[in-house]
Amino acid sequence: MPRPARPNQPSPSRSRRPQGDHRARQPAHEYVLDALPGLEAVAEAELRAVPLARDIRGLRFWYPGDPARLTRLRAPVAVYRVRAWEVPRPRGLLGHQPFGELTAFLAGVARWGGHRSFRLAAAGRESSVLARLADELQAALLLPHDPEEGELLIRLRPREDGPGWEVLARLTPRPLSARSWRVCNREGGLNATVAYALHRLAGQREEDRIFNPMSGSGTLLVERALMGPYDALVGVDVDPEAVECARSNLRAAGRAVEVACVDALHTGLPPRSFDLIVSDLPWGGAIGTHSGNAVLYPAFLREMHRLLSRQGRLVVLTHELRLFERVLREQDRWHARELFQVYSGGHWPRAYLLQKR
Ligand SMILES: C[S@@+](CC[C@H](N)C(=O)[O-])C[C@H]1O[C@@H](n2cnc3c(N)ncnc32)[C@H](O)[C@@H]1O
Structure with missing residues (x-):
């Protein structure tokens, strides 16, 4: 342990060592x-x-x-x-x-x-x-x-x-955000620390049936699968390459999670199938288009309302802030609050928690 006792070192009090620090017994x-x-x-x-x-x-x-x-x-x-x-x-x-x-x-x-x-x-x-x-x-x-x-x-x-x-x-040769499970990356792939934060703030419950529509490379799926037990965890994406990519990452993480090549807006699943839905929507930059999102976002909120249980939580991350907030203003079926805004990949996407009114 470095002891700041030499002339060029700050004294213990100036380096703000914790009080009651018995260094001989507990090197820190x-x-x-x-x-x-x-x-x-x-x-x-x-x-x-x-x-x-x-x-x-x-x-x-x-x-x-x-x-x-x-x-x-x-x-x-x-x-x-x-x-x-x-x-x-x-x-x-x-x-x-x-x-x-x-x-x-x-x-x-x-x-x-x-x-x-x-x-x-x-x-x-x-x-x-x-x-x-x-x-x-x-x-x-x-x-x-x-x-x-x-x-x-x-x-x-x-x-x-x-x-x-x-x-x-x-401490580590690579950043902690470069997860060892990531064997496949895609444009628009979420920083794993953001995925972790979304799940932490969404709440972690063993009884949750979790849906990750638009799962891309599977970042949200892997991070949740590594956090602990859940009742069910499924992802869907319309792009078959994205589905393969997510499956590779899940395999590398040693987690068996179902990912299917299905349109998130037309899953054919019965109402109230999930207790937690977590998604980072196409932002309209590298992924999707602004005009496409203008149609996608309201349709997404309608379909997720159908798929979510009465007390369920919907967590959304998007960089299309103006569009998303306008869509929220124009509906009265969701109560929404901001979870965080993060700087990642040159953007400031925002995360929201939505619950049924
Ligand atoms: C922002 S990316 C998701 C990134 C992902 N979280 C990751 O870490 O790689 C959005 C994804 O939505 C998918 N997507 C767009 N429209 C969809 C739809 N209607 N149903 C399912 N997936 C869709 C795209 O193929 C893309 O993979």
Whole structure:
């Protein structure tokens, strides 16, 4: 565990160690989670359920346990181990003592995560100081510097809670949002952390019969299947390639879930077949067209009203905000509230929870 007792390190009180921290008995590292903008609250709620995570300040916390537990979090896109140095500029990290500490810190993360290369991320990444830091780290860590694809992502930034700079080292070679089950991707595929957030906020009930119309590559299906028991889980998509793609991902996740090549608006299923319907609708950019959506959205709400049980929940994610909100205003059968708005893939889609009036 890094003990901030050396001259260039912040003192224990200034680094905001948790009170009552008996370091000799419970070595801890400080970590910070990175979540998509808009999903911070979901990530924090998930973090709060991690036993041993303490002194939680937003997405920052101390943790003495096995880092593997942190890599199983599903709402953040990445988890970083973080350490601060009281240096006025990044150049200070090249000093003999800070550089030795920095190398030990990074080597600890690389040893744990099995990273095979590294890259630096900081404002002014091209500056001569950072170039020198990259050279020195390459020699000290015995890892190649790969500025574009480096697996050990090292971020430098001014400290949030005092003077100095902090270094964040990503625990895993790939982001947590790049799920190991994803063997097939498609244009318009949902970021898995958004799918996780939709299910968390929709509520997770063992008795739910769940429908995922327009399932695409199956992100919502896989994420729900991995969360725990349900009564039934089915997806449909009109595109046979999407159906195959979802099936491949579900197989890779080791989950048996039914996916069929069926029009979501004409399933032929009896009324009130489902207790939870979750869907990210075509947005009219890469997937679908704006004029098509103007017809699809009202028809979708009508058919989902028929398929949903009386107390059921319909969760919708869309980037066609104006259209969706207009369609909501023009009907009186649903009560809707916003769950979140998230920045993902260059867009700000919004999630809604709808219940029958
Ligand atoms: C935004 S994408 C879904 C992305 C998916 N959540 C994923 O992670 O890959 C929308 C999907 O809706 C499908 N779709 C469009 N109209 C449909 C309809 N009437 N019935 C079923 N699927 C439909 C498209 O084929 C496309 O795969």
